[in-house]
Amino acid sequence: MSLDVSASAVSEAEILAGVAPRVATVRRVVQEAYETYTYWLTLDDPVVRRAYRFEPGQINMFGVVGVGEIPISVSSDPARPMRLAHTIRATGRVTNVIKGLRPGDRVTLRGPFGRPWPVSAARGGNLLVVAGGLGLAPARPAIYRAIRDRGAFRRVIVLVGARGPEHMLFRHELDAWAQWLRFRGIETHLTVDIADDTWPYGEGVVTTLFPRASIDPRVTTVFTCGPEIMMRFAVRDLLGLGVPARRIWLSIERNMHCGVKLCGHCQLGPYFVCADGPIFRYDEIGELMGVAEL
Amino acid sequence: MRFLDEEGFGRLMALLAARGYVVIGPTVRDGAIVLDRIDGAKDLPRGIREAQGPGAYRLEATGDHQLFAWSHGPDSAKRFLFPPREVLSTATRLEGELRVDPAPLPEVRYAFVGLRSCDLHAIEVQDRVFAIADPAYRKRREESFYVGVNCGHPGGTCFCDSMGTGPRCAAGFDLALTELGGGFTVEPGTARGEELLSELGSREATGAEAAAAAAVTDGARERMGRRLETDDLPGLLYRNREHPRWDQVASRCLTCTNCTMVCPTCFCNDVVDGISLDGTEATRTREWASCFSEEFSHMAPGDVRKSARSRYRQWLTHKFASWIDQFGTSGCVGCGRCITWCPVGIDVTEEIAAIRVTDGEVAVAEEVVA
Ligand SMILES: Cc1cc2nc3c(=O)[nH]c(=O)nc-3n(C[C@H](O)[C@H](O)[C@H](O)COP(=O)(O)OP(=O)(O)OC[C@H]3O[C@@H](n4cnc5c(N)ncnc54)[C@H](O)[C@@H]3O)c2cc1C
Ligand code: SF4
Ligand code: SF4
Ligand code: FES
Numbered sequence: 001m002s003l004d005v006s007a008s009a010v011s012e013a014e015i016l017a018g019v020a021p022r023v024a025t026v027r028r029v030v031q032e033a034y035e036t037y038t039y040w041l042t043l044d045d046p047v048v049r050r051a052y053r054f055e056p057g058q059i060n061m062f063g064v065v066g067v068g069e070i071p072i073s074v075s076s077d078p079a080r081p082m083r084l085a086h087t088i089r090a091t092g093r094v095t096n097v098i099k100g101l102r103p104g105d106r107v108t109l110r111g112p113f114g115r116p117w118p119v120s121a122a123r124g125g126n127l128l129v130v131a132g133g134l135g136l137a138p139a140r141p142a143i144y145r146a147i148r149d150r151g152a153f154r155r156v157i158v159l160v161g162a163r164g165p166e167h168m169l170f171r172h173e174l175d176a177w178a179q180w181l182r183f184r185g186i187e188t189h190l191t192v193d194i195a196d197d198t199w200p201y202g203e204g205v206v207t208t209l210f211p212r213a214s215i216d217p218r219v220t221t222v223f224t225c226g227p228e229i230m231m232r233f234a235v236r237d238l239l240g241l242g243v244p245a246r247r248i249w250l251s252i253e254r255n256m257h258c259g260v261k262l263c264g265h266c267q268l269g270p271y272f273v274c275a276d277g278p279i280f281r282y283d284e285i286g287e288l289m290g291v292a293e294l
Numbered sequence: 295m296r297f298l299d300e301e302g303f304g305r306l307m308a309l310l311a312a313r314g315y316v317v318i319g320p321t322v323r324d325g326a327i328v329l330d331r332i333d334g335a336k337d338l339p340r341g342i343r344e345a346q347g348p349g350a351y352r353l354e355a356t357g358d359h360q361l362f363a364w365s366h367g368p369d370s371a372k373r374f375l376f377p378p379r380e381v382l383s384t385a386t387r388l389e390g391e392l393r394v395d396p397a398p399l400p401e402v403r404y405a406f407v408g409l410r411s412c413d414l415h416a417i418e419v420q421d422r423v424f425a426i427a428d429p430a431y432r433k434r435r436e437e438s439f440y441v442g443v444n445c446g447h448p449g450g451t452c453f454c455d456s457m458g459t460g461p462r463c464a465a466g467f468d469l470a471l472t473e474l475g476g477g478f479t480v481e482p483g484t485a486r487g488e489e490l491l492s493e494l495g496s497r498e499a500t501g502a503e504a505a506a507a508a509a510v511t512d513g514a515r516e517r518m519g520r521r522l523e524t525d526d527l528p529g530l531l532y533r534n535r536e537h538p539r540w541d542q543v544a545s546r547c548l549t550c551t552n553c554t555m556v557c558p559t560c561f562c563n564d565v566v567d568g569i570s571l572d573g574t575e576a577t578r579t580r581e582w583a584s585c586f587s588e589e590f591s592h593m594a595p596g597d598v599r600k601s602a603r604s605r606y607r608q609w610l611t612h613k614f615a616s617w618i619d620q621f622g623t624s625g626c627v628g629c630g631r632c633i634t635w636c637p638v639g640i641d642v643t644e645e646i647a648a649i650r651v652t653d654g655e656v657a658v659a660e661e662v663v664a
Binding site for chain 2: 068071253
């Protein structure tokens with residue numbers, strides 16, 4: 001019996017990249033925020049390392065041998081795929097073991113998986129990134145790409161919110177963007193729910209930055225990533241401003257065990273978040289997001 | 295169409311074994327007809343039939359000599375092609391060096407004897423899930439041999455006729471048999487099947503035998519235990535996500551996961567890491583999982599499907615609606631196992647019919663009375 005496998009949406013190449021775990025070495029660990037660290041990794045096999053490419057918003061299945069494998073977005077610059085960053089908050093069984101990783105430790109990676117941020121869809125118009133908390137990690141590769149390709153957009157606007165200053169990721173980098181990159185046309189605005197004396201930016205939830213960004217709904221493409229509740233409010237306000245649903249993109253999280261449409265865990269209605277997402281267009285999933293416990 | 299007498303059938307079993315296949319067929323164990331390794335026709339459930347209903351299964355002796363006069367038990371080929379537990383990779387750590395090796399591809403070749411049309415269809419449904427990304431599945435699947443049996447004895451919970459998956463074997467077999475008194479009519483489905491058949495000493499079937507074989511499945515169609523109206527099931531289920539019937543069924547469902555374990559198409563699985571006691575070797579294993587468990591949808595901020603209502607809705611909607619979006623086929627082949635093996639006898643055909651008669655009804659949140 002020989003099988004016709006042409007019906008599947010996943011390509012053979014993707015599968016070959018995805019089935020076998022590859023060993024990678026932790027090179028550097030940087031604390032970013034409360035309980036959140038960036039792990040800089042290189043793949044051990046030089047052939048695999050040189051061939052590896054990823055798109056902004058894609059994930060790797062990040063494995064600690066003997067402990068487990070979890071989906072983590074790549075948070076580094078897609079133009080430099082030989083050094084991969086994953087920015088991870090310790091919240092449970094696997095991530096608490098990851099927190100103990102030190103330079104020289106070995107992990108496994110499978111990937112990259114998933115549908116990326118469609119950065120080129122914003123070309124010719126304005127790109128607006130709205131990130132909340134840890135949601136900045138999956139959005140950062142898209143911002144890097146926009147910075148490198150700044151001339152392709154009219155405006156590039158980055159709005160970031162966090163619960164408090166100690167929860168703001170990539171703080172030094174954001175300070176640099178806010179102060180210096182505005183001269184290169186990257187508009188960065190930051191806010192925290194509850195500020196302290198040291199905080200020089202805004203106070204309030206991320207949507208309070210919208211008026212300051214003076215969004216032009218006719219030419220703006222939005223990428224939003226963060227807690228689901230934050231994205232709901234952001235989308236509601238953006239639709240209210242007149243941004244069409246088909247130009248709002250968001251990143252969805254679901255439990256994932258495989259990354260290649262095999263395990264069934266990541267289903268959201270008809271979609272597999274690992275392959276059809278994690279980045280979705282709002283008109284594709286808005287209705288599903290409104291159904292409790294789907 | 296050829297005719298094979300009982301001895302010829304015995305030669306078929308022997309030839310499959312001689313060609314290096316592990317022969318898997320129906321046999322009686324622990325009060326049920328299960329699928330297991332068999333050593334010949336003597337292990338088959340001769341003169342036995344079963345009675346099935348919602349939450350009920352019982353074997354009975356018929357006193358006749360038929361080998362296949364029953365409907366399937368809890369097992370399907372899934373248990374062999376997609377084993378309940380399978381090592382995916384092993385990792386060793388020696389002097390700081392980490393090595394990860396994918397599990398070697400399986401060497402076993404199965405010959406399945408006696409699969410019904412619904413179960414042959416179920417294999418093709420799982421192909422669409424596993425055939426690309428799971429090389430071990432693909433190898434087992436491609437190297438196995440499939441002997442189907444046209445069904446003359448549908449169970450009390452069967453509805454393959456409604457799902458278009460039976461009772462006559464239409465595809466997915468190397469050989470298809472129809473049991474008549476004293477022998478079998480045989481049809482090859484592949485060149486491989488034809489070649490094997492040529493070695494068995496069969497003869498051309500008579501017109502009367504061909505007519506008798508057709509009558510077997512025609513009769514089965516009439517005696518189907520259940521029916522399901524399948525018209526626009528995706529539309530029906532998608533527009534009734536808040537139907538009150540979900541609460542009603544959830545009040546009976548024990549979320550025991552039985553239905554998903556016996557279903558021949560359910561493919562969900564967990565990937566689990568384990569480690570040896572001295573910490574030098576780790577294995578990554580895949581195990582059957584079920585959307586009926588709460589951990590299935592676990593995320594650090596909270597489980598997505600906390601209520602039994604949402605999990606039953608996920609399962610049923612996946613089987614009959616979203617599966618079609620995902621894989622271009624229904625996830626249900628109408629085998630009825632989920633009805634028979636549900637401890638409280640929940641019946642998918644009844645649940646869907648109940649939603650259909652009150653299409654569009656919406657659960658109203660209960661008033662909180664002060
Ligand atoms: C598309 C996507 C991108 C992600 N990107 C990042 C990132 O860049 N940085 C980061 O810190 N986290 C990210 N996460 C979340 C991260 O996967 C979870 O925090 C992690 O799985 C928690 O594992 P745990 O074992 O420590 O937690 P536990 O609560 O002990 O969870 C046990 C298991 O449940 C599953 N699980 C738990 N929480 C989640 C979750 N939120 N999403 C998916 N599966 C979960 C995992 O299989 C996990 O091993 C992402 C999730 C998804 C789906
Ligand atoms: S859902 Fe029930 S009837 Fe349908 S294939 Fe699965 S076990 Fe059989
Ligand atoms: S429907 Fe029946 S078999 Fe399935 S989980 Fe509920 S009680 Fe168990
Ligand atoms: S993560 Fe396994 S199917 Fe998507």
